[in-house]
Amino acid sequence: IGMRHQLDKLHSLLKVIDPELIRHLNKKVPNPSHPGEQLYFCFRWLLVLFKREFTIDETMRLWEVFWSQHLSQHFHLFFAAALLTQQTREIIAQDMSFSDVIRHVNGLADCIDLDLTLMEAERLCRQLLAHPNHNLPSDLHDVRPQLAWLGPTPNMD
Numbered sequence: 001i002g003m004r005h006q007l008d009k010l011h012s013l014l015k016v017i018d019p020e021l022i023r024h025l026n027k028k029v030p031n032p033s034h035p036g037e038q039l040y041f042c043f044r045w046l047l048v049l050f051k052r053e054f055t056i057d058e059t060m061r062l063w064e065v066f067w068s069q070h071l072s073q074h075f076h077l078f079f080a081a082a083l084l085t086q087q088t089r090e091i092i093a094q095d096m097s098f099s100d101v102i103r104h105v106n107g108l109a110d111c112i113d114l115d116l117t118l119m120e121a122e123r124l125c126r127q128l129l130a131h132p133n134h135n136l137p138s139d140l141h142d143v144r145p146q147l148a149w150l151g152p153t154p155n156m157d
Contacts, residue, residue, distance in 0.1 A: 006046050007036025010077050012137045014039075017081060017124055021088045028098045041102040045080050053109045062114060071125040078128075082120035083112065 012035065015022050025038040032038050044052065049066060051059050066076050087108075091101055128140070 003043065003046060004034060004036055006077065007039045007042065008034055009036075009074065009140070010042060010046075010080055011035040011039055012140050013077055013081050013124075013128070014084065016131060016136065016140065017127060018085045018088055020092065021084060024088075024092050024096075025098075025101075028096075028101070038098075041098075041105045042080050042084070044106075045083070046076065049076060050079070053112055054114060055110075058114045062118075065118065071122060075121065075125070078121040078124045079117060081124055082117050083108070085124070086117065086120065 011022070022038075029038045049059075050062055053059075054062060062079075066079075069075065072078060087104065090096075091104065094100070096104060128136075
């Protein structure tokens with residue numbers, strides 16, 4: 001799918017799982033031409049599938065997870081959402097402008113805990129699966145995880 005479409009889907013996903021971040025971005029980019037425009041700072045992530053954020057070994061491991069289509073063929077969007085939800089508190093507490101968010105996100109390279117973020121992305125997949133289908137934005141129906149692929153929730157303690 002095209003970049004604009006991916007950014008729009010990521011925006012819709014965040015509206016469901018992190019509305020506080022979306023409210024903040026709505027104040028900083030009040031009249032976007034399309035919803036995903038508020039997430040242009042994620043462009044690099046989606047273009048190179050996080051290659052610049054991790055070591056080569058971590059990148060290959062991450063790509064294998066994406067290619068397996070574990071939980072969802074759009075798992076990379078859940079991973080991006082997990083990264084952003086980990087930053088929401090700081091973004092809001094510092095009242096970051098759009099430019100500040102771009103700098104902040106670009107500064108995350110080599111500082112991201114891959115395992116923690118993968119677990120958070122899986123948690124977000126499961127959260128979306130538990131969300132009532134009739135309350136989901138229509139553009140998220142194809143992003144929603146496939147029930148048949150989900151096993152029991154692992155113990156993450």
